[in-house]
Amino acid sequence: MKVEEKAIGTVGGKTVKSFTVSNSKGMEATFLEWGCAIQEIRVPDQFGTIENVVLGYETLEEYINDPAFLGVIVGRVAGRIQHAELLIDGESFKLPENDGGNTLHGGPEGFHRKVWEGRAEVDDSEARVIFTYTSEDGEQGFPGRLEAEVIYAVNENSELAIRYRAVSDKKTAVNLTNHSYFNLSGGLKRNALDHVLTMKSEQFAELDSSLIPTGNALNVEDSVFDFRTGRTIAEGISSTHPQIEMVGGGYDHPFLLNGAGLSKMKLEDPESGRIMEVETDRPAVIFFSGNNLDGGIQLKERKSERHLGICLETQIAPGNPEAILLDAGEAFEANTTFRFKN
Template identity: 45%
Template sequence: MWIEMERVKGRWKLYKLMNDHGMEVHLLNYGGIMTKIIVPDKNGKLENVVLGYKHDQDYESNPNFFGAIIGRVAGRIQNASFSLEGNTYSLEANEGGNHLHGGASGFHCVVWDAEPFQKDGAIGVKLSHSSVDGEGGYPGNVEAIVTYTLNQQNELIVDYVATSDKTTALTMTNHSYFNLSGNGKETIHDHHVTIQSHQYVELDKSLIPTGTVLPVENSPFDFRQGRKLADGIQSDSPQNQLANNGYDHYFLFDQNSNEKVIVKEQTSGRVLTIKTDQPGMVMYTSNNLSKGFELAEGPSRKHLGVCFETQASPASLHNEGFPSVVLQAGEAYKKQTIFSFGVE
């Protein structure tokens, strides 16, 4: 196992993590962005299974949030405001009248302090960032640490730790767009996905949760026995259609298994298993990924990747009964998501 580092732009550094089985994870200290994940297919062919730009400088604008750490709060906050402990906080309205993915000063666009490490058959990079009180409108001085670890079992382990000196809102995730066909050869229509979830969150036309939790039963949102993403992309279900033909919805995980998501792509034989202690995730099928971006493997297009944004729900700031994003002063936020790659 080994780690390489190169400078790519100013204070930006690119780290390449490589294990003994050919798996590689490439990441920038800018935004904690994973630019490539290279894994073998059933024939041993090594290919990239996440979307990324051809030119590193395009990550500076990165309207699609490719591969980035998202925070302080991943997802949409209704009316770009919330109230905590009797105080109301106004955030940047960067998507219509709502707040998305931490705004312009979010974790996706800061240069993190990076510390590579090697230990116990694993290698990785520990990223640290201090977010000051009032940044983006959020209360509290937040100390955030995100650690990427690659082991010999072809697992990418992402650990999130944070503390705040004031009660605040926080839930972090990673915004990688997966495409197991390899090198973006095909869209994700035929990706077969299993999700341990019997409930999902209804959205309004602005993609803001209505406050209603719906059963997945008898709908394109029932992934308990597995189904292809095409079922929702091509569905006439109003919820799929308002998301611009696909999924951009929060699924509440059933808590009977740590293995929450299994993704399979038949042609390559690749299998992605996602384990997490997060209470749910947003599954986003790149419905708004437009043409015109120069990606590492070719031109961008709709439905070219799928995101599995494991996190709590920002809807909890305005509705009862959702997994909370409130972090109490002095308490530790500690979450883990494991992306495990294999073949069948």
């Protein structure tokens, strides 16, 4: 296990570094202090060819101008806050609008646009990079001085664990997640429509035209939202299901994960043989099928296209404002692990 770090540029006079973690099985992952982003994850396919399986940019400047939240940590609150208003104990906090009249992913200057502080550690079990960021009281309208920590850890089992922790000095709202787009074909050779997703979710959240949960949980049975025994992404994209059409021809929905403890998901690319297993202690996952990836975004390997990558954003289910509230001094903690096989 080893970690290499290097300077990749400056933001506001502050040096920004990248950290590349590798194991003996050929897995490499590169993380950036900008946005606490995952820039690359390189893993072997069934023939031993090692290639990148996430969407990313070549340069820091491209990350600074990124319109699609590629690989970053989003917060303080992932997803949409309706009417850009946060209510805590009867007090209203006005947040910036950056998605119609709503607040998306913590606001236009959320955690995805901050320089985090990174440091590397290596021991016998794993190599990890610990990123920290302090969000001051009132930043993007949120109350409380919030100290956030995200740890990316890679081990010899080709697992990437993401461990989140945050503590505020005032009652506030927190719901952190990572916004990586995965494409297991390797080097973005193909889009993700032939990927097969399996997840034991019996219900998903119905969305309104603003992509805000209506409060209704719909059963997945007999629909293209049923991934319990595995389904290709293409099946859903080509569907005329009103919820698929609502989000512009694809998925952008919270799926409720079943049971206590760790919930498991699996993403497979049959052609490359790559498999990504996901385990999380979060009660929901937003499955987003890259509906916004038009051809105008220059990525590291190629130009983007719709459905080139998919997100599995593990988090507290949106639509329940009370569920994301964090008391002063209380620790927000979350864990999600991505395991790569071939």
